[in-house]
Amino acid sequence: MEKPPAIVANGLTRRFGDLTAVDSLDLEVRAGEVLGFLGHNGAGKTTTVRLLNGVLTATAGSARVLGLDPAVDGAELRRRTGVLTETPSVDERLTASENLNIYAELYGVSENTIHKRVAGLLDMFQLADRANDRVSGFSRGMKQRLALARALLHQPELLFLDEPTSGLDPVSTRQVHTLIRELSRNGGHTVFLCTHNLEEAQRLCDRVAVLEQGRVVALGTPTELAHNLGQGVRLELETAPGSVAAALEVLAAFRDARDVSQTDGHPRLTLALPVRDNIPQLVSNLVAADVPLYRITPQEPTLEDVYFALHENKES
Amino acid sequence: MNWRAIKAIVRRDLLAVVRSKGVMLPLILVPIVLMIIMPAAMGRFGPAMTEIPGANVPDVAQLLEIMPESMLAQYERYNTDQLLIIFTLVYMFAPMFLIMPLMVASVVAADSFAGEKERNTLEALIYTPTTDLELFTGKVLSAWVPALLVSLVGFVLYGLTVNISAWPTMQEIFFPNATWLVLVFWVAPGAAGLGLGATVLVSSRVNSFQEANQIAGVVVLPIVILVIAQASGVMYLSLALTVVLGIVIWLIAIALLWVGVRTFRRSEIIARH
Numbered sequence: 001m002e003k004p005p006a007i008v009a010n011g012l013t014r015r016f017g018d019l020t021a022v023d024s025l026d027l028e029v030r031a032g033e034v035l036g037f038l039g040h041n042g043a044g045k046t047t048t049v050r051l052l053n054g055v056l057t058a059t060a061g062s063a064r065v066l067g068l069d070p071a072v073d074g075a076e077l078r079r080r081t082g083v084l085t086e087t088p089s090v091d092e093r094l095t096a097s098e099n100l101n102i103y104a105e106l107y108g109v110s111e112n113t114i115h116k117r118v119a120g121l122l123d124m125f126q127l128a129d130r131a132n133d134r135v136s137g138f139s140r141g142m143k144q145r146l147a148l149a150r151a152l153l154h155q156p157e158l159l160f161l162d163e164p165t166s167g168l169d170p171v172s173t174r175q176v177h178t179l180i181r182e183l184s185r186n187g188g189h190t191v192f193l194c195t196h197n198l199e200e201a202q203r204l205c206d207r208v209a210v211l212e213q214g215r216v217v218a219l220g221t222p223t224e225l226a227h228n229l230g231q232g233v234r235l236e237l238e239t240a241p242g243s244v245a246a247a248l249e250v251l252a253a254f255r256d257a258r259d260v261s262q263t264d265g266h267p268r269l270t271l272a273l274p275v276r277d278n279i280p281q282l283v284s285n286l287v288a289a290d291v292p293l294y295r296i297t298p299q300e301p302t303l304e305d306v307y308f309a310l311h312e313n314k315e316s
Numbered sequence: 317m318n319w320r321a322i323k324a325i326v327r328r329d330l331l332a333v334v335r336s337k338g339v340m341l342p343l344i345l346v347p348i349v350l351m352i353i354m355p356a357a358m359g360r361f362g363p364a365m366t367e368i369p370g371a372n373v374p375d376v377a378q379l380l381e382i383m384p385e386s387m388l389a390q391y392e393r394y395n396t397d398q399l400l401i402i403f404t405l406v407y408m409f410a411p412m413f414l415i416m417p418l419m420v421a422s423v424v425a426a427d428s429f430a431g432e433k434e435r436n437t438l439e440a441l442i443y444t445p446t447t448d449l450e451l452f453t454g455k456v457l458s459a460w461v462p463a464l465l466v467s468l469v470g471f472v473l474y475g476l477t478v479n480i481s482a483w484p485t486m487q488e489i490f491f492p493n494a495t496w497l498v499l500v501f502w503v504a505p506g507a508a509g510l511g512l513g514a515t516v517l518v519s520s521r522v523n524s525f526q527e528a529n530q531i532a533g534v535v536v537l538p539i540v541i542l543v544i545a546q547a548s549g550v551m552y553l554s555l556a557l558t559v560v561l562g563i564v565i566w567l568i569a570i571a572l573l574w575v576g577v578r579t580f581r582r583s584e585i586i587a588r589h
């Protein structure tokens with residue numbers, strides 16, 4: 001039997017004066033998936049997280065999160081969600097372990113598991129040797145890891161991560177990415193990942209909702225999103241230096257090939273085809289013309305392509 | 317009410333207070349000055365200072381004149397020097413004592429309500445499974461408990477200081493009297509509530525510890541006026557008057573806290589943020 005969805009939003013709206021930060025949001029997040037909530041600054045990501053956790057009231061519309069109405073059962077709901085806020089929001093005057101201990105109490109972690117849980121998380125986030133140091137001396141990455149540990153203290157079913165890697169160095173970013181993947185794979189957590197980083201969404205998310213000015217403008221798996229935009233498929237092929245001319249001839253004769261170009265001074269060509277199914281025919285034409293093929297690589301469209309295509313569609 | 321969460325909030329705020337020099341300094345200095353240095357100087361040197369022309373020491377004859385009959389009766393057996401000690405250390409200093417609960421509650425509340433906005437630590441707290449009332453209660457207790465503790469410690473220190481420093485003049489233990497006990501156990505908790513309530517309301521409108529602290533400092537003003545009134549002999553804090561003062565202070569405190577709890581909504585705090 002399929003689990004009920006973790007989040008359902010119906011026409012969820014929040015206005016601040018004249019500004020509509022979240023605009024009639026309809027969204028369903030499946031239990032156990034990593035949903036990317038992709039949008040640039042000011043798109044309404046943080047506001048949505050606040051609405052879904054019942055810490056901000058909606059102007060209109062409704063939501064059910066883990067079967068609860070955040071506007072009514074906020075405290076009950078927050079027992080089961082974990083939130084990594086956009087700024088780490090850790091207590092700088094307290095030590096790492098004090099931060100975690102106090103939040104474990106606040107989240108109702110049972111008295112006899114607190115010690116083990118806190119020690120385990122400090123270990124997992126490589127903060128064990130700094131456990132008794134004040135957080136004021138921590139780097140941005142360490143604070144972020146501490147905040148992430150704090151969000152996991154009560155083993156929440158649903159985890160909200162608001163830009164978990166913004167401002168982190170590449171090493172910390174990779175650590176956080178690995179952790180998110182582990183959490184969803186082994187922990188069975190549902191993850192709601194807000195990000196403005198296309199690559200991050202593509203690498204981590206099962207599905208991505210693209211948010212713009214408070215509205216979801218596209219939703220699907222990263223691959224689906226890319227393909228639905230009808231950009232076709234881009235190919236890169238490599239041949240022998242002496243065969244570039246012959247290859248170009250074949251490509252010119254191939255009706256569906258577009259945007260053919262050669263990488264300067266290299267026997268490498270890129271081109272676009274309308275659909276993947278054109279690839280075998282092209283390969284057999286090249287082989288028939290005795291063009292030696294060292295490599296032919298389809299380049300999956302990236303979310304970046306999606307993002308810009310969405311903008312272009314809107315402008316035209 | 318989730319008392320475990322409330323306790324955790326109190327622990328968190330108090331740890332933060334103890335580790336902040338800016339907050340701790342007034343909490344330590346003010347009681348030392350008010351409850352030890354000033355009364356010690358008065359107790360030890362007050363009587364001798366009446367001999368020095370121009371010294372700022374109250375004139376006992378004048379004080380006697382305005383003292384109510386009922387009070388006068390109980391002090392018949394004392395000489396002028398002893399009366400000076402009693403007037404100053406038992407009566408004049410009494411309102412000064414109230415500065416402590418007011419100030420401590422107000423400084424800690426400024427740190428816990430307004431300072432938290434500044435430090436950006438409120439957001440994580442807001443996402444915890446606490447209700448608005450639990451959050452508010454936790455933060456109120458974080459200011460109220462230390463205010464009472466400091467007052468109690470201040471009272472004990474004051475008692476020791478005045479009895480010891482004035483021993484040469486008094487030759488007996490003259491402090492505390494009933495008025496002081498009412499002051500410590502009835503008026504001071506109310507005064508803490510008043511300082512706290514005023515600061516909570518101020519804190520919701522400002523964004524930093526300093527600002528909240530400065531504006532909330534205004535609540536100390538009535539006490540200062542009380543001290544001056546007392547010194548110039550306009551009024552004496554008799555037992556009955558102290559009980560009534562307590563009632564008034566408690567009513568104001570309750571009214572302020574009532575408004576505070578009604579306006580403490582996490583959804584509004586975060587929207588204003």
Ligand SMILES: Nc1ncnc2c1ncn2[C@@H]1O[C@H](COP(=O)(O)OP(=O)(O)O)[C@@H](O)[C@H]1O
Pocket residue numbers: 016019020021039040041042043044045046047048586587588589
């Ligand atoms: N408390 C607030 N008061 C007024 N405007 C706000 C408030 N919070 C957010 N906004 C506005 O709502 C829009 C969405 O903000 P936010 O949800 O923080 O976006 P994101 O997290 O995607 O960057 C922005 O234009 C922001 O300025």
Ligand SMILES: [Mg+2]
Pocket residue numbers: 042045046047086162
């Ligand atoms: Mg944001």
